Amino acid sequence: RSFAFDACRIIVQGGQLPCPVDDNGVMTAEVGPELSNLYIKEADKVVKKLLKAADRLVVNADCVHAYPHCWRSDTPLIYRAVPSWFVRVEHMRERLVEANEQTYWVPSFVKEKRFKNWLAEARDWCVSRNRFWGTPIPLWTSEDFSQIVCIGSLEELHKYTDKRLTDIHRHFIDDITIPDPRGPSFPPLRRVPEVFDCWFESGSMPYGQIHYPFENAETFEKGFPADFIAEGLDQTRGWFYTLMVISTALFDRPPFQNLIVNGLVLAADGRKMSKRLKNYPDPTEVVHAHGADALRVYLVNSPVVKAEALRFRIEGVKDVVKDVFLPWFHACRFLIQEVIRYESAGDRKFEPCKASALISKGNSMDRWIISSTQSLVKVRHTRLSSSLYSKL
Known part of the structure; x- marks a missing residue:
């Protein structure tokens, strides 16, 4: 009852794929009286007993690994072979x-x-997917699938059925039939029950x-x-x-x-962020507490821009505030304080020098700062034009 890709590929070469598990996850009668009517996980235990009794059990051990579960109910899942398009x-x-x-x-x-x-x-x-909600696959077939008609538009469906539809969800079209191309002596074609993969x-x-x-x-x-x-x-x-x-x-x-x-932003424990598990901080609270810019800088300097995974930690945002924004803030405050002190020392107004004046008459340090700044701007523009965000 394992239908992983390789198992499916091998089995299908022998003809139609057997499926001894029904829609409820219960073993069917074709597996024999010892296993029939057992839920798949209960059948695991019986299978081991049968193998041991037949002296065919090579090893019995527990294996720790990630196993798929339903994201809503936490029910263990299996691969199951179903007719598909x-x-x-x-x-x-x-x-x-x-x-x-x-x-x-x-x-x-x-x-x-x-x-x-x-x-x-x-x-x-x-x-194809076997569920109710979704876009219905527009195939009408005979019972033995010898006749298949693909409807390409609502107008084409109208020509076959004389019906005008505006809603094509399953409960509106599942009962609609179209004539069999072979003639009126054959039963009408019915739509397949599947919907499209989203x-x-x-x-x-x-x-x-x-x-x-x-x-x-x-x-x-x-x-x-x-x-x-x-x-x-x-x-x-x-x-x-x-x-x-x-x-x-x-x-x-x-x-x-x-x-x-x-890359993907994961919870601190390495799992995907989940409302149900509540394994991540509220983004609104993070922004209110530390500012949107701190969050932006944290993310843009993370492995995410290199298409790698990031384990989100609030400590990282706090470090950005401490190591980036506070130094900027203190530098700006220092400049403002010095301007105020300069202007209050006499009847004068602070006027910043223009870059052109510094280039022609400034000292070597001023010219070096301007040159380095322009080089930085040029490099940033070049990399941004190529979308090389990981190298900014």
């Missing part, structure tokens, strides 16, 4: 890699290693947001591919990937020109 991707691996080469990434190693490797080994994409919708964003290709073709052509997008490192297998797959399949070109990847 796939988009063919493996045949276009080379096209995906070529499209990726036409893009500019910061940091570049994400493009050249992590994302490129993912594209080079891309597998066929399971785009990442399919995310990857379709460039087209769906302006209702392309049904309208706004000129607007789409002017704005595609996008000049710039930005997201977290986890999107190399999410949004970045689905954008690239759909765009390459449709147009043989990348969906964006420039991309900035940030």
Whole structure:
């Protein structure tokens, strides 16, 4: 009952994939009387006993590792084989890699290693999900799947059914049937029960947001591919990937020109931030206590700008206040105090020298300060124009 990728690949070569686990996580009768009707985790114990009794148990030991759980109920999860719909991707691996080469990434190693490797080994994409809410997959099929009709628009659905719909969620279209192309002697076709993987919708964003290709073709052509997008490192297998797959399949070109990847901000314990676990400080309280600029400087000088993970610690924000903002504040206050002292010592007003005057008549130290400042500005502008934020 393990359906990880390699197990699935091996088993499916022998024909249809067996699945001895029902929708409730209970073992079915095909596994035999000793295991049938047992919850999967209870069946684990019985399996060990059966292996030991048959003298086939090689070793029995506990292994400490991360195990997937439901994020709401903390119920242990398993991989389970279910009938699914796939988009063919493996045949276009080379096209995906070529499209990726036409893009500019910061940091570049994400493009050249992590994302490129993912594209080079891309597998066929399971785009169906077995739940109620979501965008219904617009496929109508016969019971034996010998007839499959893909509906491409509401107008096309109207031609088949004479129905005008404005809401296409499942409870509005699941009962709609369309005639079998083979003739009236055959039962009508019914929609498959699955909905789209939400990442399919995310990857379709460039087209769906302006209702392309049904309208706004000129607007789409002017704005595609996008000049710039930005997201977290986890999107190399999410949004970045689905954008690239759909765009390459449709147009043989990348969906964006420039991309900035940030790392993930984790809780101090290394786990993802969770409202349920309450393992991170309230951002509003952090800003109120230490200021938004302190938080910005802490983040922009962290591994996040290098597409690496950051374990967020409030002590880091406090250190920025202590080591950066307080010295700035005291330096500024010192200057203001000296100006006030200068002006109060006589009837005179402080007027800063212009940079041009310092360059031509100032002392060597003044000229060096101005030169160094201008060099810094030039370097910063150059790096910002290339989005090299990690080198600022």
